[in-house]
Amino acid sequence: MRLLAVVVLAAIVAGAAAQQRPNDFNFFPSGAQPDCTNGDCSFPGAWHRRNQTTYKKLGNADGHGVLKIAVSDYYPAGPTLYVIPGAWCDSSGAVAGAGTNGLKPRNSRRRALAEARGPPAVTVHGGANCFITGDDAVSYRVGNNKAQIAERARGGAWKIALPNDMTDGETCVEVYATYDTSKVVTSPPYEQYYEPLGEETTVFSRKVCLYKLTKQADATLKFDMCTSNKFTLNISSISPLPVNITMYDEPLPANLFRPLIKMWGGKVSELDGSPAGEAYDELSSRSEANYIAKYFPISPGYQGGPLSFPLSDKLQEGYYEVSAVVSVITGFPALTNLTGLNQITQDDASGVNSGVTGMYEAASRLIHNATLVGVQKNSTLTTLSAISSSSHAKGKPVEAGDKIVLNWRFRGIGSATCTHDGAAVSNAPRGKCVAPMTITAKDFGGEDTRHTVVVTFTDVCGRVRTADFEYTQRGVKTLTATESLNADGSIRIVGAGLAGFHGNGAAPARAAGGAAALLGAAAALLLALVL
Ligand SMILES: *[C@@H]1O[C@H](CO)[C@@H](O)[C@H](O)[C@H]1NC(C)=O
Ligand SMILES: *[C@@H]1O[C@H](CO)[C@@H](O)[C@H](O)[C@H]1NC(C)=O
Ligand SMILES: *[C@@H]1O[C@H](CO)[C@@H](O)[C@H](O)[C@H]1NC(C)=O
Ligand SMILES: *[C@@H]1O[C@H](CO)[C@@H](O)[C@H](O)[C@H]1NC(C)=O
Ligand SMILES: *[C@@H]1O[C@H](CO)[C@@H](O)[C@H](O)[C@H]1NC(C)=O
Numbered sequence: 001m002r003l004l005a006v007v008v009l010a011a012i013v014a015g016a017a018a019q020q021r022p023n024d025f026n027f028f029p030s031g032a033q034p035d036c037t038n039g040d041c042s043f044p045g046a047w048h049r050r051n052q053t054t055y056k057k058l059g060n061a062d063g064h065g066v067l068k069i070a071v072s073d074y075y076p077a078g079p080t081l082y083v084i085p086g087a088w089c090d091s092s093g094a095v096a097g098a099g100t101n102g103l104k105p106r107n108s109r110r111r112a113l114a115e116a117r118g119p120p121a122v123t124v125h126g127g128a129n130c131f132i133t134g135d136d137a138v139s140y141r142v143g144n145n146k147a148q149i150a151e152r153a154r155g156g157a158w159k160i161a162l163p164n165d166m167t168d169g170e171t172c173v174e175v176y177a178t179y180d181t182s183k184v185v186t187s188p189p190y191e192q193y194y195e196p197l198g199e200e201t202t203v204f205s206r207k208v209c210l211y212k213l214t215k216q217a218d219a220t221l222k223f224d225m226c227t228s229n230k231f232t233l234n235i236s237s238i239s240p241l242p243v244n245i246t247m248y249d250e251p252l253p254a255n256l257f258r259p260l261i262k263m264w265g266g267k268v269s270e271l272d273g274s275p276a277g278e279a280y281d282e283l284s285s286r287s288e289a290n291y292i293a294k295y296f297p298i299s300p301g302y303q304g305g306p307l308s309f310p311l312s313d314k315l316q317e318g319y320y321e322v323s324a325v326v327s328v329i330t331g332f333p334a335l336t337n338l339t340g341l342n343q344i345t346q347d348d349a350s351g352v353n354s355g356v357t358g359m360y361e362a363a364s365r366l367i368h369n370a371t372l373v374g375v376q377k378n379s380t381l382t383t384l385s386a387i388s389s390s391s392h393a394k395g396k397p398v399e400a401g402d403k404i405v406l407n408w409r410f411r412g413i414g415s416a417t418c419t420h421d422g423a424a425v426s427n428a429p430r431g432k433c434v435a436p437m438t439i440t441a442k443d444f445g446g447e448d449t450r451h452t453v454v455v456t457f458t459d460v461c462g463r464v465r466t467a468d469f470e471y472t473q474r475g476v477k478t479l480t481a482t483e484s485l486n487a488d489g490s491i492r493i494v495g496a497g498l499a500g501f502h503g504n505g506a507a508p509a510r511a512a513g514g515a516a517a518l519l520g521a522a523a524a525l526l527l528a529l530v531l
């Protein structure tokens, strides 16, 4: 039994040795230029034999094909390929079969019967081979442009010169070689199983593709806390989308590159705007308490459309300065000559490996540069407190022209605008107002003349709270009840009306009215503010 196996194996090996591999286009000729060896003649380097055969898992370790490459724009001249054409029928004794370039199985009924086994291999008869027709036998077509004759290079190669102004995106170049096929004979006769060759000549071809990426990657990155109750990164309008590698024009299940988003930042202040208590450090970043550092690799099969990625639940509330970069990543740096190609050496600060460490990124663009973002959990309600006038205590009369200093404090993520008798007043950038705010008392026509100041606080989810002040000659009054949170999350009304205008500001009826809008939305009260 054992002996038999050895004999059979020996027979197979002997058979294989007798077979001659059919020829195909060779895009890695040596000596096509004075200074090139070992198939490293083409430009850019990603077309070198050395680069093309680097990745065994792409199935081109022996350099029998050309893999798609990605290039940036910075050429003094256009990309250039060199090729020595080849055809399955061009040498006596070559054995060609169904997988051979230029040998197409016939669609006959007989073929259908033999489907399971596939058509047989055929051997080219001695002296009955095909041959290339002459000096203008090789031509090429870039994209949809007109085909042009290739120039002769050294060492039996032809030069395929691509323009240096190709548009961004994928461009394929089809390379053609015309062979005299009038004398081809094989055994068994290939015509029984395969499409016939031309009676005079046949054009053999191969298609080589490259992807040009001159622009930086881009994406729209938005922060959202209102929709899913989690601090979420929304991503849309990503470019470029993932691009897959091809071997000639056959697709391979591997990305040449795909987009990557990287986001990082630390907490800078508390919910009420006071500076953040503790600086972030390595330990807190690992615990994701007050520091964000995360990669969001876009999935290999992504074809566009909006994406949402929630961030850690462990993030403390407060304001964060967040930066974000979009780039492309590749696991095949030798095939991608892109701007700023750089190996990623870090993992996510959380210690979670998102699988990008060790890969290469390029074409990066900074989308957010220390953008201020607020993080507030939905269990934390926005509260209003410390509403008062520091210039006019209870009962102090007001004269026209007095400087009145008003105070309030919202604890929550948002910003305020102010009006004085309905007209906008502002003491902060972009028309906003912040406490303390000083206003100048207006004229009083009489005892009962009232002026109002309204502070409108809007959170990023669009909910509104107001702090209302009023002044007459008799004094400044606060009209809005202030609150604080009970341990169970419910709101405790603390009081309103410094001047005692409403008597009992803590009345439950007022709480129901004043805080209703807030409480109604409380279930989704998770706010973010992008200033
Ligand atoms: C990438 O392209 C630039 C510009 O053509 C060239 O100078 C550089 O050598 C190339 N790098 C590789 C790795 O091919
Ligand atoms: C790809 O080619 C370029 C240019 O020859 C070279 O600098 C680079 O190191 C090559 N990359 C690999 C992985 O071989
Ligand atoms: C974020 O994405 C979610 C889900 O697609 C969407 O409902 C929400 O409106 C988006 N938020 C922003 C601020 O774009
Ligand atoms: C590209 O390759 C990835 C695997 O890396 C695969 O998931 C995806 O479906 C491929 N896309 C196309 C269009 O073939
Ligand atoms: C990011 O912001 C900092 C500080 O404002 C500034 O110095 C830097 O130039 C900005 N970076 C970019 C790429 O805009």
Ligand SMILES: *[C@@H]1O[C@H](CO)[C@@H](O)[C@H](O)[C@H]1NC(C)=O
Binding pocket: 228, 229, 378, 379, 380, 489, 522, 523, 524, 525
């Ligand atoms: C916070 O949001 C979650 C998820 O939507 C919800 O189940 C929970 O009841 C909310 N909590 C509060 C206090 O509103």
